Amino acid sequence: MIKKNISVLLVFFLIISLTGCNKNSNESSSPKTSKINQMNISNPSDKRKTRISAVTLTPYPTSVASVVNKKYYLPITYVPKNLVYPKVPFLFKEKIEKRKMRQEAARDLEKMFAAAKKDRIYLSGVSAYRSYATQKVLFNNYVKRDGFKKALTYSAIPGASEHQTGLAIDVSGADGICAVSSCFGSKKEAAWLSKNSANFGFIVRYPKGKESITGYKYEPWHLRYVGHISKPIKNRGITLEEYLGIQSVSK
Numbered sequence: 001m002i003k004k005n006i007s008v009l010l011v012f013f014l015i016i017s018l019t020g021c022n023k024n025s026n027e028s029s030s031p032k033t034s035k036i037n038q039m040n041i042s043n044p045s046d047k048r049k050t051r052i053s054a055v056t057l058t059p060y061p062t063s064v065a066s067v068v069n070k071k072y073y074l075p076i077t078y079v080p081k082n083l084v085y086p087k088v089p090f091l092f093k094e095k096i097e098k099r100k101m102r103q104e105a106a107r108d109l110e111k112m113f114a115a116a117k118k119d120r121i122y123l124s125g126v127s128a129y130r131s132y133a134t135q136k137v138l139f140n141n142y143v144k145r146d147g148f149k150k151a152l153t154y155s156a157i158p159g160a161s162e163h164q165t166g167l168a169i170d171v172s173g174a175d176g177i178c179a180v181s182s183c184f185g186s187k188k189e190a191a192w193l194s195k196n197s198a199n200f201g202f203i204v205r206y207p208k209g210k211e212s213i214t215g216y217k218y219e220p221w222h223l224r225y226v227g228h229i230s231k232p233i234k235n236r237g238i239t240l241e242e243y244l245g246i247q248s249v250s251k
Contacts, residue, residue, distance in 0.1 A: 056071060056072055056073070057072075057073055057074070057075060058072040058073060058074060061074050061075070061078050061165065062080070064104065064105075064167060064201075064225060064226055064227040065226050065227065065229060065240070065244065066165065067240060067241060067244060067246055068160060068161070068162050068164070068165055069160060069214065069215055069241070069249050070152075070156075070157070070160055070215040070249040071247075071249050072160075072246075073159040073160050074132075074159050074160075074161075074164050074165065075159075076132050076158075076159060077132075078132070078164065079131065080102050080129070080165065080166035082102055082103040082104075082166075083100040083101065083102060083103075083129055083166050084100065084101065084102075084103050084106050085099055085100055085106070086099075086100075086101050086105075086106035086107075086109045086110055086125070086128075087106075087110050088109055088110055088113040088123070088124075088125055089113075089123075089124045089125070089174065090124055090125040090126070091124050091125070091126055091172065091176045091179065097129055097130065097131060097134060098127045098128055098129060098130060098134075098163075099125065099128060099129075100128055100129040100166065101128045101129060101166055101167070101169060101225075102129075102165070102166035102167055102225070104225070104227070105166065105167050105169075105201070105225035108200045108201045108202070108225065109125075109169065109200070109202075109225075111200050112196070112197060112199075112200035112202065115196065115199075115200070116189075116192055116193075116196070119192065121188065121189055121192045122173060122174035122189075123171055123172070123173065123174065123189060123193075124171070124172050124173065124174045124176065124179075125169055125170070125171060126169075126170040126171060126172050126179050126180055126221065127163065127169070127170045127180070128163065128166070128168070128169040128170075129163060129164070129166045130161060130163035130164060131164065132158050132159060132164055133158075135156060135158045135159075135161045135163065135164060136158040138155065139151060139155050139156065139157060139158060142154075142155045152215075153216065153217055154216065154217055154219075162205065162222075162224055167224060167225040167226075168205065168222065168223065168224045168225070169222075169223050169225075170221045170222055170223075171189070171193060171221055171223055172184060172189065172221060173187055173188075173189040179221070180221055181221075182217075182218070184220055184221050185208075185218065185220040190220040190221070193220070193223065194220065197223055197230070197234075198230040198231050198233070198234035198235075199230075199231070200230075201225050201226060201227045201228065201230045202223040202224065202225050202226070202230055203223065203224055203226055203230050203233050203234060203240065204219075204220060204222070204223060205219070205222050205223065205224035205239075205240065206218060206219040206222055207237075207239065210239050212248055212249075212250040213239050213241050213242065213248035213249065213250070214239055214241065214248075214249065215249035215250070224240070226240060229243060
């Protein structure tokens with residue numbers, strides 16, 4: 001157990017050195033690593049508890065390379081302090097929570113949308129920042145509709161969603177066709193994002209064939225801002241977990 005915890009800490013010290021984040025960040029201070037041996041998650045469909053074991057509060061949640069997945073959770077109270085409205089089109093007009101992103105991600109998102117437009121690829125945002133409370137409502141609705149096990153394949157338990165970091169965004173074409181749907185993968189917008197998003201600090205977070213590592217099915221629309229490590233991740237055809245040497249969620 002001691003060796004395992006030391007390994008986890010070493011991985012995240014690597015994250016900090018890669019991204020240049022430090023304790024002077026303008027966001028909330030990072031929590032210490034905290035092991036949660038077991039977490040009981042309510043399953044509204046059958047009123048039982050489903051046990052999720054061996055999850056950990058992710059250290060340094062303010063890092064742009066922070067891993068958030070089915071094993072590394074964000075604190076319930078975590079809210080990025082530098083959320084802004086990126087100046088890009090969304091499929092809706094309202095200035096609401098899911099239109100926001102962290103400032104550095106929003107800045108590079110604007111550059112990416114502008115570059116796509118020059119290539120006659122017209123993009124729209126679908127959903128960006130999502131609070132813990134919003135994710136809880138969303139996930140429970142999916143459970144009621146599809147059941148707990150199926151919901152886990154495409155939606156995150158509250159606290160395990162990258163959207164809570166303010167660094168993730170779901171993207172579609174300007175027409176909204178196939179938004180947040182598997183058919184988006186066959187569209188020209190998805191092809192452009194797969195090829196070019198790493199030039200702007202983004203990766204397709206849940207690539208095809210990596211489900212056992214990320215814990216999610218292929219989502220060509222889900223982009224995650226990771227800063228300058230996006231290109232080596234893209235060029236090597238790997239996931240954020242693999243780049244940082246973090247164990248896959250299936251182990």
